[in-house]
Amino acid sequence: MGAAMLGGWLAAGRPAASFTVLDPTVGPALKPILDAWPVTHRDTPPAEPVDVLVLAVKPQMMGAVLPDLRAAVGPGTLVVSIAAGTTIDTIRQGLGARAVVRAMPNTPALIGRGVTGAFANEHVTPEQRQETDDLLGASGPVEWVGREPLIDAVTAVSGSGPAYVFLLAEALAAAGEAVGLEPDLAMRLARHTVAGAGEMMIRSSDAPEQLRRNVTSPNGTTAAALAVLMAESGGLPELMNRAVEAARARAAELSKD
Ligand SMILES: NC(=O)C1=CN([C@@H]2O[C@H](COP(=O)(O)OP(=O)(O)OC[C@H]3O[C@@H](n4cnc5c(N)ncnc54)[C@H](OP(=O)(O)O)[C@@H]3O)[C@@H](O)[C@H]2O)C=CC1
Numbered sequence: 101m102g103a104a105m106l107g108g109w110l111a112a113g114r115p116a117a118s119f120t121v122l123d124p125t126v127g128p129a130l131k132p133i134l135d136a137w138p139v140t141h142r143d144t145p146p147a148e149p150v151d152v153l154v155l156a157v158k159p160q161m162m163g164a165v166l167p168d169l170r171a172a173v174g175p176g177t178l179v180v181s182i183a184a185g186t187t188i189d190t191i192r193q194g195l196g197a198r199a200v201v202r203a204m205p206n207t208p209a210l211i212g213r214g215v216t217g218a219f220a221n222e223h224v225t226p227e228q229r230q231e232t233d234d235l236l237g238a239s240g241p242v243e244w245v246g247r248e249p250l251i252d253a254v255t256a257v258s259g260s261g262p263a264y265v266f267l268l269a270e271a272l273a274a275a276g277e278a279v280g281l282e283p284d285l286a287m288r289l290a291r292h293t294v295a296g297a298g299e300m301m302i303r304s305s306d307a308p309e310q311l312r313r314n315v316t317s318p319n320g321t322t323a324a325a326l327a328v329l330m331a332e333s334g335g336l337p338e339l340m341n342r343a344v345e346a347a348r349a350r351a352a353e354l355s356k357d
């Protein structure tokens with residue numbers, strides 16, 4: 101995710117020289133970026149405070165990583181964490197930081213089509229909030245929430261959400277095969293359907309519910325499918341409620357790891 105964000109900032113014209121990547125190894129997501137742009141790469145933490153420190157390691161690694169980063173954090177440093185679950189308290193204690201933003205981006209950031217939820221603690225200045233808006237906004241809209249726990253809800257909806265949509269495309273293709281389509285054709289139809297419907301939701305002023313109704317001819321084929329998907333018990337809305345709640349609960353659990 102960190103590489104996706106960095107790629108988005110560079111593609112949006114942020115100067116490569118203003119970034120330093122701290123990662124002990126150069127993995128397959130980072131390598132093409134370092135090959136293409138003159139971004140500094142370090143495998144040891146800087147010894148001087150930086151202006152903005154973005155934390156993009158796994159939540160389970162935070163305990164090991166934060167103490168090594170203390171020297172990179174001064175009174176004026178803004179810390180932006182994208183880790184699911186990790187609380188601002190944990191980050192402040194681990195780093196000795198004051199101003200912390202918890203942000204939750206998603207992987208479409210890689211193609212400039214992400215959406216990010218963010219929460220700022222009381223030490224974040226208006227200038228730092230603007231800087232965060234500029235940084236996170238390079239890959240799509242930034243939605244600020246007023247309470248930190250809501251970031252776990254954002255994580256469950258839009259952080260993890262792309263995976264739900266990809267699963268929908270997988271399931272649609274598999275169902276297409278089951279009704280007789282060649283696998284490749286079924287997958288092409290599913291990918292373009294999900295992508296096209298997604299693009300319509302962005303471009304149209306109509307709500308998704310209205311767009312759905314526009315497809316649904318009275319007593320037609322879509323109505324027959326929706327009767328299954330919207331069945332009172334076990335339908336997609338109920339399943340989605342359970343899935344999103346499971347993700348939210350897991351984010352809350354990760355905060356205790
Ligand atoms: N994936 C997603 O869709 C989203 C993820 N997130 C959050 O982003 C964070 C990263 O997740 P994700 O990108 O999926 O995980 P990855 O494992 O792909 O990325 C973690 C990165 O941290 C690097 N790393 C490991 N140890 C250190 C260290 N000591 N110092 C610096 N860097 C280190 C890893 O390098 P190496 O691979 O060489 O070990 C890797 O590049 C998580 O906290 C997650 O909750 C947030 C929103 C969406």
Ligand SMILES: O=C(O)[C@@H]1CCC=N1
Pocket residue numbers: 184255259260
């Ligand atoms: O699965 C995860 O924990 C991370 C956070 C949101 C998306 N991926």
